[in-house]
Amino acid sequence: MRVALFVTCVNDTLYPHTGRAVVTLLERLGVAVDFPLAQSCCGQVQFNTGYRRETRPLARRYADVFAGYEYVVTPSGSCAAMVRDNYPRLGEPAAAAVAPRTYELTEFLTDVLKVTDVGAYYPYTVTYHPTCHGLRMLGLGDRPRQLLTHVKGLTLRELEGADECCGFGGTFALKNPAVSAAMGADKARHVEESGAQAVCAADNSCLMHIGGTLARRGSPVRPVHIAEILASTEGDVR
Amino acid sequence: MTGAREGERARAPRTFLGMPRTRPAAFPQAAVAATEDATLRGNLTHATHTIRGKRAAAVAELPDWDRLRAAGAAIKDDTLRHLDRYLEQLEAAVTAAGGHVHWAVDAAEANAIVTRLVRETGADEVVKVKSMATQEIGLNEALAEAGIRAYETDLAELIVQLGDDLPSHILVPAIHKNRGEIRDIFRDRMADWGRPAPAGLGDRPAELAEAARLHLREKFLGAKVAVSGANFMVAESGTMVVLESEGNGRMCLTLPETLISVVGIEKVVPTWRDLEVFLQLLPRSSTAERMNPYTSTWSGPAEDDGPRDFHLVLLDNGRTDTLSDQVGRQALRCIRCSACLNVCPVYERAGGHAYGSAYPGPIGAILTPQLRGTASALDASLPYASTLCGACYEVCPVAIDIPEVLVHLRTRVAEGGTYTVRGTKAVIKPAKGHAAERAAMRAARWTMDRPRAYGAALRATTGTRRLHPRRLPGPGKAWSATRDLPPVPQEPFRAWWRRTRGAGS
Numbered sequence A: 001m002r003v004a005l006f007v008t009c010v011n012d013t014l015y016p017h018t019g020r021a022v023v024t025l026l027e028r029l030g031v032a033v034d035f036p037l038a039q040s041c042c043g044q045v046q047f048n049t050g051y052r053r054e055t056r057p058l059a060r061r062y063a064d065v066f067a068g069y070e071y072v073v074t075p076s077g078s079c080a081a082m083v084r085d086n087y088p089r090l091g092e093p094a095a096a097a098v099a100p101r102t103y104e105l106t107e108f109l110t111d112v113l114k115v116t117d118v119g120a121y122y123p124y125t126v127t128y129h130p131t132c133h134g135l136r137m138l139g140l141g142d143r144p145r146q147l148l149t150h151v152k153g154l155t156l157r158e159l160e161g162a163d164e165c166c167g168f169g170g171t172f173a174l175k176n177p178a179v180s181a182a183m184g185a186d187k188a189r190h191v192e193e194s195g196a197q198a199v200c201a202a203d204n205s206c207l208m209h210i211g212g213t214l215a216r217r218g219s220p221v222r223p224v225h226i227a228e229i230l231a232s233t234e235g236d237v238r
Numbered sequence B: 001m002t003g004a005r006e007g008e009r010a011r012a013p014r015t016f017l018g019m020p021r022t023r024p025a026a027f028p029q030a031a032v033a034a035t036e037d038a039t040l041r042g043n044l045t046h047a048t049h050t051i052r053g054k055r056a057a058a059v060a061e062l063p064d065w066d067r068l069r070a071a072g073a074a075i076k077d078d079t080l081r082h083l084d085r086y087l088e089q090l091e092a093a094v095t096a097a098g099g100h101v102h103w104a105v106d107a108a109e110a111n112a113i114v115t116r117l118v119r120e121t122g123a124d125e126v127v128k129v130k131s132m133a134t135q136e137i138g139l140n141e142a143l144a145e146a147g148i149r150a151y152e153t154d155l156a157e158l159i160v161q162l163g164d165d166l167p168s169h170i171l172v173p174a175i176h177k178n179r180g181e182i183r184d185i186f187r188d189r190m191a192d193w194g195r196p197a198p199a200g201l202g203d204r205p206a207e208l209a210e211a212a213r214l215h216l217r218e219k220f221l222g223a224k225v226a227v228s229g230a231n232f233m234v235a236e237s238g239t240m241v242v243l244e245s246e247g248n249g250r251m252c253l254t255l256p257e258t259l260i261s262v263v264g265i266e267k268v269v270p271t272w273r274d275l276e277v278f279l280q281l282l283p284r285s286s287t288a289e290r291m292n293p294y295t296s297t298w299s300g301p302a303e304d305d306g307p308r309d310f311h312l313v314l315l316d317n318g319r320t321d322t323l324s325d326q327v328g329r330q331a332l333r334c335i336r337c338s339a340c341l342n343v344c345p346v347y348e349r350a351g352g353h354a355y356g357s358a359y360p361g362p363i364g365a366i367l368t369p370q371l372r373g374t375a376s377a378l379d380a381s382l383p384y385a386s387t388l389c390g391a392c393y394e395v396c397p398v399a400i401d402i403p404e405v406l407v408h409l410r411t412r413v414a415e416g417g418t419y420t421v422r423g424t425k426a427v428i429k430p431a432k433g434h435a436a437e438r439a440a441m442r443a444a445r446w447t448m449d450r451p452r453a454y455g456a457a458l459r460a461t462t463g464t465r466r467l468h469p470r471r472l473p474g475p476g477k478a479w480s481a482t483r484d485l486p487p488v489p490q491e492p493f494r495a496w497w498r499r500t501r502g503a504g505s
């Protein structure tokens, strides 16, 4: 099977190790990965901030770049939700056509590859934050948890108020900093109270906010994308 | 008590509508105070989390909840599509039952109609059932200016009124107050409005309720005129339906001689069969009850029981404008259950007052900018008062896709466009203060749409990685005041791919 990786602009710029983890993981599972270099950004920030006109060219580009692929896989719940839920609302037929072929990584693993044990090893205690767009727009349900519970060595810790938003919200974090920070502080406190060594999610945007809040508090809990956990094997951990 | 003081007390010192003393702050600034007030945060978190859990349990009892919800949405949509027809049917039915129907295009007209109707009875005071529509139009303030006192009879509204405060929640207007604060308000202020609080009043709920009961009973028995809203108006029979928990509403609908009801035009439901769906959806969503304690239905004056005179004021006030917006119109399905407030993480931190209208929380963020427009800084900021987390949509009993409407209204703010304003098509300009943001969005799109430029931008970012600070100056401060920035990596993903896999694909 051959898939296209849509790495997202945030991961391309700030979290390349997440993209590399996706490649490692998928190739280990026997999937051939293409990375079309003409890809850039899905336009989520523009769309969600009200700039529909600025979104359309990016949606058309996405449709162009990924038109030939049966599966487009992305390690971002919110970008997958942007493509799947919002592209059909843009009045761009090509973008609407590619929307249903776009998968968030964990749902691609469980629904298309039909695996829950990806052969990973990660000897740490971890708590899982189900991001809002993954939870409520994509309806990921317990897919990521199923994958995590099959990781050898991993101890999963419950997260109080797990389904509550972390307060990131894209430009919300900049436009409403007081409320965003108050939400982030509560999320960070719950993460710390879980007793986990790492907090994981299927979206680095939320983790940037949660991790940045934890770091500012001087917390040792580190943010880690679920792809990096799933890609990790015994050879990677000394 | 001096006459001057009396006049001052009769006029609420703060108001959502009418003439605010100062220009209301935009949401982000208005929310700051609440996020810093530990008592308020505690009150709100406790109250919203309690009702949140109860609602989930009450809804889970019904195996067909999803279908009920879909039915509720479908009935509302059908009614809105043929609203003109149902409103005329309602008018005919109310008139046939001996009531009088008045049409009010906006708040000023509605207030003028009610003021005139009260004056015609010769009364200088009215008792009120809790009503969102009368808050929306600022009726109490308008009546006060005409020398008419309006007494709120809902317990929470009474607390708000006695405290010179504003409601901060649709269902629990005094959600921001705890028992101790309520006791103090009753003790200090009840005497200004009528029967004083009993001596030595404590803060147990039963004591507080008894103090309110004694205070209000005098109002009910003396009142000649009652003002109410309605949860629903049944078109086929001209029946007004009021749901409440305390029984005060029923007193208002039976004891006074004249009843004046101010009702938004979207409150009409075609038939009693349709009503049945909402009588299941509403109590479970709002108070987490299978059935609410008091459901009053009122189909016009009767010979020897209840009010002799009934006036129905049908209020537009921006609703037909909202109806003309294909995406935004779903907000008119709202049955004011307040479930969306109770699950909203932003409401929980910001409190209800920051939304600057009678409608706080997610529903306020989509309704107020449609009813009032997006011209003021506050109203233009409301669609952005959300992380788009979708918790509101998930619980809404009439399936209003609140995030979809929020984004739609953001587009109205950021890009402008053609919208219906007071019944005529008008071109709305992009809101002021978005110029820098617009330029940034355009520049980002320009770069992202050009692979060479995008690649150069990535190289520039990683090439200067050692220079990137962990805290930002200027607008970036909004981020880095409370959060560290992630370190910039050595090479972007695409550079790694090129280096290890070549330029292929």
Ligand code: SF4
Pocket (backbone or CB within 6 Å): B285, B333, B334, B335, B336, B337, B338, B339, B340, B341, B363, B392, B395, B396, B397, B398, B399, B400
């Ligand atoms: S928008 Fe939906 S959830 Fe919110 S008050 Fe209205 S009906 Fe209830």
